[in-house]
Amino acid sequence: xxxxxxxxPDPGANQDDAVWLDLVARLESDTVAIRxxxxxxxxxxxxxxxxxxxxxxxxxSFRDFDPLGLAVRPPTEPSAAERQAEAGGRQExxxxxxxxxxxxxxxxxxxxxxxxxxxxxxxxxxxxxTMLAWLGAVGGPVALLLSAMFWRSAPLLAIVGIVAxxxxxxxxxxxxxxxxxxxxxxxxxx
Numbered sequence: 001x002x003x004x005x006x007x008x009p010d011p012g013a014n015q016d017d018a019v020w021l022d023l024v025a026r027l028e029s030d031t032v033a034i035r036x037x038x039x040x041x042x043x044x045x046x047x048x049x050x051x052x053x054x055x056x057x058x059x060x061s062f063r064d065f066d067p068l069g070l071a072v073r074p075p076t077e078p079s080a081a082e083r084q085a086e087a088g089g090r091q092e093x094x095x096x097x098x099x100x101x102x103x104x105x106x107x108x109x110x111x112x113x114x115x116x117x118x119x120x121x122x123x124x125x126x127x128x129x130t131m132l133a134w135l136g137a138v139g140g141p142v143a144l145l146l147s148a149m150f151w152r153s154a155p156l157l158a159i160v161g162i163v164a165x166x167x168x169x170x171x172x173x174x175x176x177x178x179x180x181x182x183x184x185x186x187x188x189x190x
Contacts (some may be wrong), residue, residue: 117136130172130176133168137169137173144163
């Protein structure tokens with residue numbers, strides 16, 4: 001088995017160092033051979049480029065690579081005086097405080113009176129079975145929550161009973177919903 005002598009330097013390492021130094025030197029230089037405005041390796045400028053006496057571009061900056069347009073200043077909005085000049089010099093009538101009135105500076109003439117909601121129907125005339133269903137549908141989850149907080153040793157039969165009352169009340173309320181839609185009613189109420 002032939003082993004290279006550990007005392008002799010590796011010839012590939014010298015070559016790798018030279019390649020690395022060459023790469024670093026090319027990256028740090030002002031002009032890179034791959035840029036279209038830089039001269040070709042032979043010294044001749046590439047076709048379609050300005051003459052050598054033309055203005056030489058500086059090093060690339062952030063503005064040269066700006067795909068999102070962040071380096072460009074946003075357009076400025078014209079002032080109120082400029083907008084009035086563009087509108088043909090037309091002046092609006094000044095308001096009570098001397099300033100021109102805007103679109104929100106007027107009051108709506110709505111003298112129909114104030115809105116008064118209609119009186120809700122009385123619970124005394126409600127169907128007792130519907131009232132019990134609502135109590136079960138709303139009271140079931142509340143009773144489960146309160147029993148979980150305050151009555152931890154509740155028997156399983158009580159928990160199952162509360163769940164059953166909730167399910168039965170909810171099913172009864174769903175079954176009482178109207179089955180057909182009134183074609184003349186669009187849902188708006190005036």
